Each structure stands twice: as structure tokens, then as C-alpha cells.
Amino acid sequence: xxxxxxxxxxxxxxxxxxxxxxxxxxxxxxxxxxxxxxxxxxxxxxxxxxxxxxxxxxxxxxxxxxxxxxxxxxxxxxxxxxxxxxxxxxxxxxxxxxxxxxxxxxxxxxxxxxxxxxxxxxxxxxxxxxxxxxxxxxxxxxxxxxxxxxxxxxxxxxxxxxxxxxxxxxxxxxxxxxxxxxxxxxxxxxxxxxxxxxxxxxxxxxxxxxxxxxxxxxxxxxxxxxxxxxxxxxxxxxxxxxxxxxxxxxxxxxxxxxxxxxxxxxxxxxxxxxxxxxxxxxxxxxxxxxxxxxxxxxxxxxxxxxxxxxxxxxxxxxxxxxxxxxxxxxxxxxxxxxxxxxxxxxxxxxxxxxxxxxxxxxxxxxxx
Amino acid sequence: xxxxxxxxxxxxxxxxxxxxxxxxxxxxxxxxxxxxxxxxxxxxxxxxxxxxxxxxxxxxxxxxxxxxxxxxxxxxxxxxxxxxxxxxxxxxxxxxxxxxxxxxxxxxxxxxxxxxxxxxxxxxxxxxxxxxxxxxxxxxxxxxxxxxxxxxxxxxxxxxxxxxxxxxxxxxxxxxxxxxxxxxxxxxxxxxxxxxxxxxxxxxxxxxxxxxxxxxxxxxxxxxxxxxxxxxxxxxxxxxxxxxxxxxxxxxxxxxxxxxxxxxxxxxxxxxxxxxxxxxxxxxxxxxxxxxxxxxxxxxxxxxxxxxxxxxxxxxxxxxxxxxxxxxxxxxxxxxxxxxxxxxxxxxxxxxxxxxxxxxxxxxxxxx
Numbered sequence: 001x002x003x004x005x006x007x008x009x010x011x012x013x014x015x016x017x018x019x020x021x022x023x024x025x026x027x028x029x030x031x032x033x034x035x036x037x038x039x040x041x042x043x044x045x046x047x048x049x050x051x052x053x054x055x056x057x058x059x060x061x062x063x064x065x066x067x068x069x070x071x072x073x074x075x076x077x078x079x080x081x082x083x084x085x086x087x088x089x090x091x092x093x094x095x096x097x098x099x100x101x102x103x104x105x106x107x108x109x110x111x112x113x114x115x116x117x118x119x120x121x122x123x124x125x126x127x128x129x130x131x132x133x134x135x136x137x138x139x140x141x142x143x144x145x146x147x148x149x150x151x152x153x154x155x156x157x158x159x160x161x162x163x164x165x166x167x168x169x170x171x172x173x174x175x176x177x178x179x180x181x182x183x184x185x186x187x188x189x190x191x192x193x194x195x196x197x198x199x200x201x202x203x204x205x206x207x208x209x210x211x212x213x214x215x216x217x218x219x220x221x222x223x224x225x226x227x228x229x230x231x232x233x234x235x236x237x238x239x240x241x242x243x244x245x246x247x248x249x250x251x252x253x254x255x256x257x258x259x260x261x262x263x264x265x266x267x268x269x270x271x272x273x274x275x276x277x278x279x280x281x282x283x284x285x286x287x288x289x290x291x292x293x294x295x296x297x298x299x300x301x302x303x304x305x306x307x308x309x310x311x312x313x314x315x316x317x318x319x320x321x322x323x324x325x326x327x328x329x330x331x332x333x334x335x336x337x338x339x340x341x342x343x344x345x346x347x348x349x350x351x352x353x354x355x356x357x358x359x360x361x362x363x364x365x366x367x368x
Numbered sequence: 369x370x371x372x373x374x375x376x377x378x379x380x381x382x383x384x385x386x387x388x389x390x391x392x393x394x395x396x397x398x399x400x401x402x403x404x405x406x407x408x409x410x411x412x413x414x415x416x417x418x419x420x421x422x423x424x425x426x427x428x429x430x431x432x433x434x435x436x437x438x439x440x441x442x443x444x445x446x447x448x449x450x451x452x453x454x455x456x457x458x459x460x461x462x463x464x465x466x467x468x469x470x471x472x473x474x475x476x477x478x479x480x481x482x483x484x485x486x487x488x489x490x491x492x493x494x495x496x497x498x499x500x501x502x503x504x505x506x507x508x509x510x511x512x513x514x515x516x517x518x519x520x521x522x523x524x525x526x527x528x529x530x531x532x533x534x535x536x537x538x539x540x541x542x543x544x545x546x547x548x549x550x551x552x553x554x555x556x557x558x559x560x561x562x563x564x565x566x567x568x569x570x571x572x573x574x575x576x577x578x579x580x581x582x583x584x585x586x587x588x589x590x591x592x593x594x595x596x597x598x599x600x601x602x603x604x605x606x607x608x609x610x611x612x613x614x615x616x617x618x619x620x621x622x623x624x625x626x627x628x629x630x631x632x633x634x635x636x637x638x639x640x641x642x643x644x645x646x647x648x649x650x651x652x653x654x655x656x657x658x659x660x661x662x663x664x665x666x667x668x669x670x671x672x673x674x675x676x677x678x679x680x681x682x683x684x685x686x687x688x689x690x691x692x693x694x695x696x697x698x699x700x701x702x703x704x705x706x707x708x709x710x711x712x713x714x715x716x717x718x719x720x721x722x723x724x725x726x727x728x729x730x731x732x733x734x735x736x
Contacts, residue, residue: 008457009435042685064686065641067377084686085629087641088703089376108630111702136687137630137639170684261453262476262505271505273433273455277718281649316538317410317714318432318452319504334479335456346685350645 002300003358004257004337010274011257012348013302013339014355014363019235019253020052026217026234027056033223038062038081040212040232043346046355046365047075049235062212062230066090066097071366073101080104081210083168083230085129085137086112091119098122106166108138110153117157126154127166127210130195132188134170141167141191144198151204164208164227165192165199169216178219178245185216189225218246238345239294240284254355255296255303255339256348258320265329272338275318279340280347286311295322296339302358303339312340370668371726372625372705378642379625380716381670381707382723382731387603387621388420394585394602395424401591406430406449408580408600411714414723414733415443417603430580430598434458434465439734441469448472449578451536451598453497453505454480459487466490474534476506478521485525494522495534495578498563500556502538509535509559512566519572532576532595533560533567540583546613553584557593586614606713607662608652622723623664623671623707624716626688633697640706643686647708648715654679663690664707670726671707680708 003013023039030037039053042064050061050072060079063069069080070093081104086094094116097103104125107113113126128150131138139146147165154162169188175181192209199207211217212230218241223229233241236253258274283290287309295310296303307328314321322338332338342348349355355363371381391407398405407421410432418429418440428447431437437448438461449472454462465471467490475481476497484492496518499506507514515533522530537556543549560577567575580598586609591597601609604621626642651658655677663678664671675696682689690706700706710716717723723731 008461009433009455065377084641085639086702087377087627087629089627093376109702112630115702136682136684136689137632259455259457261455262480264505271453273452276648276650276715280644281651281715282644283649314504316504317718321504334454334477334483347644347649350685 003302003356003360004298006360007257007337007356009259010278010352011356012254012352012354013257014254014357015302016357016359018251019049022234022237022251022253023052023056026231027058029217029221030223030229033221035223035226036060036228038210038228038230039235040064040083040230041072042068043232043235044349044365046363047072048363050075050077062232066093068366069097069103073097078102081127081230082106083166086116088115091115095120095122098124104163107150107154107160110150113150113153113157113160117159120159123159123161125163126160127163130165130167130192132167132169132191134168136168136170138167141195144195147195148198148202151199151202162204162207164210165195166210167192169211169213172213172215173240173244175215175244181215181219181244181246185211185220186222188216193225214241215244215246233346236345236349239286239341239343242294242341243284243286249306252341254345254349255341256293256352257337257339260332260334260336260338263329263332263334265326268323268326268329269313270322270324270329270332270338272320272322273318274320274340275315277317278348278351279312279315279320279342280344280351281315282344282347284343291343292320293340293342295324296341298337298339306341371670371724371728372666374728375625375705375724377627378646378720379724380622380720380722381625382622382725383670384725384727386619387417390602390605390619390621391420391424394599395426397585397589398591398597401589403591403594404428404596406578406596406598407603408432408451408598409440410436411600411603412717412733414731415440416731418443418445430600434461436734437465437471441465446470449495449598450474451534454484456483459483463488463490466492472531475518475522475528478518481518481521481525481528485527488527491527491529493531494528495531498533498535498560500535500537500559502536504536504538506535509563512563515563516566516570519567519570530572530575532578533563534578535560537579537581537584540581541608541612543583543612546587549583549587549612549614553579553588554590556584561593582609583612583614601714604713604717607654607709607711610662610709611652611654617674620709622713622717623709624661624720625705625707628700628702628704628706631697631700631702633694636691636694636697637681638690638692638697638700638706640688640690641686642688642708643683645685646716646719647680647683647688647710648712648719649683650712650715652711659711660688661708661710663692664709666705666707674709
């Protein structure tokens with residue numbers, strides 16, 4: 001039975017061959033670049049897919065929440081970085097995790113260090129979270145005195161050991177091409193190393209640098225100046241990464257299969273069951289407009305090439321309005337599946353909550 | 369114990385008093401306007417909240433998916449409209465529902481009528497889905513010949529009975545004020561009635577008109593020309609409805625409690641645990657910029673007034689970047705809860721999957 005026959009509603013299809021190749025490629029790059037590979041598991045959030053990383057030699061991982069750390073710890077992962085500023089309301093859960101696995105946390109204020117040091121009974125490693133230019137959170141890269149002061153506070157703490165400096169250079173997501181992403185990666189790495197020098201000069205020892213974002217890590221091979229990379233999205237990639245050029249169409253690991261429910265050939269549109277609650281409302285700019293995803297051809301056993309000019313033009317709660325060229329619209333009939341390459345695969349995976357492998361088995365993920 | 373002490377991570381708080389008042393008000397308006405109230409349950413998706421509607425006299429409901437119809441049918445609701453173009457891949461589930469409850473469906477093509485008529489063994493009522501100007505899907509309001517033709521097709525069907533004409537005037541969401549929303553509502557109703565006249569003139573009998581969108585239904589009291597209203601979002605309202613003026617701050621039924629994890633007073637920002645996977649990435653325009661939500665004051669037992677100029681300026685997967693005035697930032701400390709009024713409460717409810725009532729009990733909703 002073709003996989004499409006088992007799909008009755010919006011379903012996130014996963015191509016295991018592609019996903020395993022993406023994992024292998026990034027693991028190989030890290031190995032060749034002599035940097036530690038600590039992939040971010042927030043994209044897939046699945047113990048089964050985590051096993052594919054294990055087979056590629058991965059033992060250390062990154063997650064984005066305490067709950068996600070607990071999920072992977074329960075599945076046997078015992079070296080985890082929670083790459084999210086400490087939430088003081090989850091100290092008990094953090095301490096419980098620290099009692100059974102090696103845990104690494106992010107801090108960016110003396111207040112957070114103090115809360116942790118008083119709240120934990122078990123030791124953790126701490127990274128100082130640095131804003132290397134992305135402007136989300138962290139201590140500013142160009143204010144070394146603040147970083148030094150926080151490092152000093154950490155030196156006084158009983159339950160925290162300063163491991164180094166960590167950043168997420170999310171500004172690579174606005175890079176127009178892979179060269180620009182690689183350039184931004186290099187700039188972030190250089191800023192982090194300048195900060196490291198300040199710490200070493202002040203007598204701190206063995207200060208590591210951790211960076212990680214998919215556009216940067218996919219577009220560069222020069223990992224010489226960083227100790228660790230933490231990309232996540234590369235496991236699936238998506239339309240946004242395709243636009244940047246950090247992946248090729250053949251690297252797309254997931255697509256949302258959506259049943260066609262209405263045709264509007266007079267305005268060049270098709271309506272699918274598959275909307276904001278499946279794709280999220282994340283967008284990318286594509287050929288001059290904001291779109292919610294791209295459209296791939298249906299094949300006998302999944303999805304194929306991108307349909308030129310095929311986009312998800314609008315979404316409401318359960319509807320996706322697709323714009324397609326006349327030739328693609330002409331042969332469609334109600335109930336056909338259309339395959340959407342999401343703008344942002346992390347959010348789409350989170351929305352769907354599980355994957356259907358092309359071989360027909362369900363791949364479960366963490367549930368909130 | 370104050371409710372805030374039980375909150376450790378992003379949590380959707382619900383004020384039952386407000387929600388019941390919103391339900392009562394809309395039910396009262398429909399009664400006074402002598403129109404049938406068939407509220408859309410896609411916003412709350414909860415059997416417990418459905419019970420509050422039952423207490424307000426509601427027996428007929430609208431949902432947006434076959435799964436949602438099955439969830440409410442299992443909970444005792446036996447008169448349901450699935451306000452979504454028929455998905456041919458769920459005919460078996462639809463037929464199963466039609467065997468046990470009164471089911472109403474939307475059709476907008478002869479192809480859909482044919483699929484249903486051949487696929488169903490049980491009778492359903494059918495609404496012709498009309499696009500009265502919103503441009504999402506449905507037959508165009510200004511092409512009565514297409515509507516007449518589809519009505520004729522329905523007359524020949526064995527398992528479908530034409531009930532009338534249905535539209536969702538989603539264009540009211542871009543109304544600048546309640547008067548404009550009421551105006552758009554009136555325009556849609558007039559267009560629907562013109563179509564109804566065409567059908568009656570062609571010999572069709574008892575053609576009903578169903579409309580429904582929260583800005584329109586909240587802003588008008590003139591329901592004389594429609595047989596049924598189907599608003600949904602009014603149960604909670606949100607920042608978007610506040611902006612239109614279809615609700616007041618006191619009508620906001622839910623707020624996302626988010627722990628503070630970092631402070632950046634130098635740039636007027638605070639970072640909370642609470643991002644795109646909680647709020648969705650829906651936005652509204654507020655004071656000249658796109659924002660992901662508004663911020664309300666924390667009170668002893670929940671949330672209070674809106675903080676002037678307090679907005680969710682950016683979100684990433686788990687982070688929300690809030691911009692707050694200096695006075696509001698000054699007294700904050702890590703771990704404090706900040707209350708976000710979401711841009712779009714339907715999507716935030718979907719993301720969170722359950723509600724915490726101000727009295728401390730969890731209100732469950734349908735899980736995918």
C-alpha cells in the first residue's frame with residue numbers, strides 16, 4: 001500500500017534516509033573540524049531519532065527546556081546542556097536531573113548564579129550566555145567587564161563550575177546566502193574568542209567556547225576556534241534553510257502531507273486541510289513575498305521536487321491557501337495530498353507531535 | 369496558596385468568571401436578536417468549557433475538524449456543524465458520526481457532493497459554503513449561477529439535504545473599529561440574503577443563512593437577517609479583538625503566565641520562558657508595530673490591567689522578548705511571572721493543550 005493511502009489528515013512525513021544522512025554529514029563535519037558535536041534536540045524531540053544520532057557517535061546533547069532534558073535523560077542520555085536561561089521556578093527539577101546526569105546550564109546574571117547556588121544540592125557546569133550579536137539574550141559580547149564579573153561570581157559558587165562561553169548566533173537566519181552565514185559564524189566565533197582571551201588573561205583556566213546555529217554550521221567548515229557546535233534544525237532543514245542556501249532540496253527531511261479540500265483555479269489557488277495549527281504561523285520571504293511554506297510534488301512513495309512558484313500564501317487555523325501554477329492545479333482532485341515544506345520545521349514538528357516515516361511506522365516524540 | 373505559586377513554566381491561566389460572562393453575553397445577544405446560537409468550539413476545544421455553554425442554553429455547536437466533532441460527540445453533543453470543507457479522506461469517520469448524531473457539513477463543489485453522496489450511508493445536512501468577501505474559500509457571493517447549480521446538484525443527492533448558505537466573514541478581523549466590523553457583518557449578511565433570494569426564486573424552500581465571526585457578532589446587535597451565528601473566539605477574546613474594539617480588557621478570558629528568565633533594562637526588555645511554541649507566531653499591529661501579544665500586570669490572584677506600552681516584541685522557539693516601560697522593569701526579579709495577552713487566543717490554547725483555572729484546577733482539552 002502506498003504511504004499516501006494511510007494518510008487521512010495533516011501528517012508530518014519523515015524521510016529516514018535523508019534525516020540519517022543529515023545527521024551523518026554534520027557529525028562528520030564536526031569530527032573533521034575537531035570540534036565537539038553537541039546537537040540540539042529541540043527540533044526533533046524524539047527518542048527514536050535520538051537513537052540515530054547515537055549510531056552516528058553522538059553522546060552529548062543540547063535541549064531547550066528542563067522538561068526536554070528530563071525526557072531524554074529518562075531515555076538514557078546522560079550528558080545534557082539546557083541551552084535556555086535558568087528558570088528559577090524549576091530549580092527542584094534541575095537539581096533532580098543534576099543528581100543523575102551530567103548537566104550543563106546557562107547563566108547570564110549574578111542573580112541567576114545565586115539562585116542556582118542556593119537552590120541546588122548537586123553540581124552542574126555553567127556556561128555564561130553571551131549575546132554575540134543576535135540581540136536575543138545574554139551578556140553583550142563587547143562588554144568583557146560584565147562577563148569577567150559574572151565569571152568571578154561563578155568562581156565563588158559551590159555548586160557551579162564555569163565551563164565557558166556559549167552563544168546562539170541566530171542572526172545567521174537572516175543571511176542572504178551561505179557565504180554570508182559563514183561570515184556571521186566567523187564573526188561570532190571571533191567575538192567569543194576575544195572574550196575568552198579576556199577571561200584567560202584574568203586567570204580563568206580552560207574556558208571553552210560553544211556556538212551553534214544551523215545556517216552557520218552548515219555553511220562553514222572552519223570550526224578551529226570553537227570547542228563545541230550545537231546546531232539542531234539541520235536534522236530536517238526547511239524552507240528557510242533552503243532560502244539561505246544552508247541546505248539543498250534533497251536534504252529536506254520532513255514535509256507536511258495535506259489533503260486537498262477545495263480548488264479555486266480562477267484565482268490560481270487550492271485549499272488544503274493543514275493550517276496554522278499544523279505549520280505554525282512562521283513565514284519566510286520567498287520571491288518577494290511572505291509565505292508559510294513551499295510545495296513539493298507528490299510521488300508514489302512520498303514527496304519529490306519543489307513545484308516552481310508553489311507556495312502556502314495564507315493560513316488560518318486549519319486551512320492552508322496554496323498558490324500553484326495552472327499546470328499543477330489542472331490535474332488535482334479533491335482528496336489528493338499536497339506536500340508542504342514548512343517555513344520552520346522545528347515549529348511544525350512541535351505542532352504535529354509525531355512523524356510518519358516513509359516506511360509507514362509512527363515515530364513518537366515528547367509530548368507536553 | 370496564591371495561584372502563581374503553582375506555576376513553574378508557561379501556563380495558560382483562565383478566568384472562569386470572565387469566560388462564563390462572555391458566553392452568557394453572546395448567548396443573550398443571540399436570544400434577543402432571535403437568531404440561533406451555534407458557537408464555534410475550535411477556540412476552547414474543551415468538554416468542561418462546553419458544559420458552561422450547555423448551562424447557558426446551548427445545544428448546537430460548530431467545530432473545525434472531524435476529530436473535534438468526534439471529541440464533542442463522545443461528550444454528549446449531538447448536533448454539530450463541521451465548518452470546514454469536506455475532507456474526502458475522512459468519509460468513513462464522517463459517516464460514523466452521522467450514524468449517531470445530527471451532522472451538518474459544508475460543500476462548495478459538485479465533486480464534494482458526489483464524493484459524500486457515494487461515500488455516506490447516513491443522512492447529513494449540507495450548507496453551501498459561500499465566500500462573502502473574505503477570500504478564503506467557498507463559492508463567490510456574486511456568482512449566484514454557481515450557487516444555484518450546486519443547490520441543484522444537492523437536490524439530486526440521496527444522503528444530503530440542502531440546509532442553506534454559510535459564510536465566515538473573516539475580513540472583519542481587519543476592521544479598524546467595532547463600527548467597521550458591524551458594517552462588514554451587515555454587508556456579508558446582505559450578500560448572503562441576496563443569494564438566498566436567488567435560491568428561493570428558483571424554487572428552493574427554507575434556505576437558511578449562517579454567519580459567524582467574533583468581531584462581527586460582538587459589534588452588532590442586528591441579527592434580523594440571519595438564521596444562525598457561529599462566533600468562537602469571543603469565549604476568551606484576545607489582543608487582536610481588543611485592538612478591533614470587539615472586546616474590552618475586562619473581557620479577556622485567558623493569559624499566558626511566563627516566568628521571567630533574564631532582564632535587559634539597558635534596552636528596556638525582559639526575557640521570559642514562553643515563546644513561539646506557546647503563543648504561536650501570530651501577530652497584531654499595535655501602536656505601529658507587529659507584536660506577538662500584550663502584557664498585563666500580575667496581581668495576587670492572576671492578571672490585572674494592561675501595562676501601557678508593554679508588548680511581546682519578538683519570539684523564538686521558547687523565548688519571548690518583552691518590551692516594558694522602565695517603571696515596570698524596575699521592580700522585576702528572576703522567576704517573577706509576567707502575563708501575556710496573546711495576539712490570537714485560539715492558537716495559544718491549541719499550543720498549550722490545557723488551562724489552569726484561577727481556582728487552581730486544570731481544565732483539560734482535546735488532545736490530537
